[in-house]
Amino acid sequence: MSTDRFDVLEGAISPAENTRLFGHAEAEHFLAQSYRSGKGHHAILIEGPAGIGKATLAFRFANHVLSHPDPAQAPEEIADPDPNSIVSRQIASGASHNLLHLTRPVDEKTGKVKSAITVDEVRRAGKFFSQTSGTGNWRIVIVDPADDLNRNAANAILKILEEPPKRSLFLVLTHAPGKLLPTIRSRCLPLQLKPLAPGALRDAMTHLGFDLSGPQTQKVLASADGSVSEALKLINYGGLDIMTAFEAILSGQEPGIRKDMHKLAEVLAGKDSETIFEFFVALVTGYVMDEARKAARTGEIDRADRFARLSSGVTERISVAQGYNLDRKQTVLMILDDLRAASRSMA
Known part of the structure; x- marks a missing residue:
């Protein structure tokens, strides 16, 4: 059964094709030993922030199982996959009949990736199991990530997890396990991955062909939070420039700052700016929550409350703008105004 191809950041390697994994030797050892014991769980919930290697680990483990049934x-x-082996070639090309990759599908009308994994995608798993039930091989489903399942899709996955077919394995990825249905979490064995340590992140970026020996190295390593995808956004998508502009706007004074705000908003509203806009949203959300936590730790209850409410307001403003396809530039300007107002009022 073919797997869907999925968006890969510029400079990255598709997890299905990646032959190296950094920083998660302990998790790999656990999976290998669990499988070898013959008592491994039928569903593993691989938890951790985005971009730290969860999907790469899932495909490596799937390769391991299918290569050693x-x-x-x-x-x-678990050894590095041999790119010349039949199993590896089938997985890399999406042609494995024993592996199904469930992720957000592409909308045939718009050509863009949909906002959720739909129930139709999950129904493919039922067809997948029925077509391969007579082969006797392992059948592996990677849900990538389960956070993207809409309500109907989540319920459909749950039904399969409750009565799994024989010799089936579910590798369920999640960036935020607390947001999943409790019943899904209860059917899975949790395996938590931590953000990459600086050395592992540096090794992973070197594997991708990036030289992190320049003057921006420390800022990239510090700002990426142990995530390869965040490091790529910082380097290849202008993330470092966005961060610098954002920090200057928050600390700047009128009237010149309005020009900087409009310049940043135009960049974020430009054509093909989805990746960097998502980066900006995460940057804003992280900043607001950090301010709320810092205020709470120092006993500034009013400030903590104000930033906590601002976090909800920013999330709602973005959701409304996306839901109604509102002007993105204006949305960015309103968010920046909200942040500056909150900072000024509590200064």
Whole structure:
């Protein structure tokens, strides 16, 4: 059964094709030992922030299982996939009949990736299992990520998890496990991955061909929060410039700051700016929550409350703008005005 191709950031390697994983040796060892024991769980919930290697780990483990279908004969550790092996070639090309990758589908009308994994996608899993039930091979489904399942799709996945077919394995990825249905979480064995340490992040970026020895290295490593995808956004998508402009706007004074605000808003509203706009939204959300936490720790209850409410307001403003396809530039300007007003009023 073919897997869908999915968007990959510029400079990244598709998890299905990536032959290296950095910083998660302990998790790999656990999966290898669990599988070899013959008592592994049928559904594993791989948790952790975006961009730290959850999907790469899932595809590596799937490759390991499909390459060694008898658990008792499987190696004690997961090796780097051999790109020339039949299993690896099938997985990399999306042609494996024993692996199904469920992710947000592409809208045939717009050519863009949909905002959610729909129930129609999950129904593909039912068809997948029925078509492969007579082969005797392992059948593996990677849900990437489960956070994108809409309500109907989540309920459909739950039904399969409650009565899993024989020799089936679900690798369920999540950036925010607390947002998943509790019943889905209860059917899975949690495996938490931590953000990459600076050394592992540097190794991962070197593997992708990036030299992190320049003057911006420390800022990239510090700002990426242990995430390869965040590092790529900082380097390849202008993320460092966005951060610098954002910090200057928050600390700047009128009247010249309005020009900087409009310049930033125009960049974020430009054509093909989805990735950097999502980066900006995460930047804003992180800033607001950090301010709320800092205020709470120092006993500034009014300030903490104001920023906590501002966080909800920013999220709602973005949701409304996206839902009604409102002008993105104006949305960015309103968010920046809200942030500056909150900072001034509590200064």
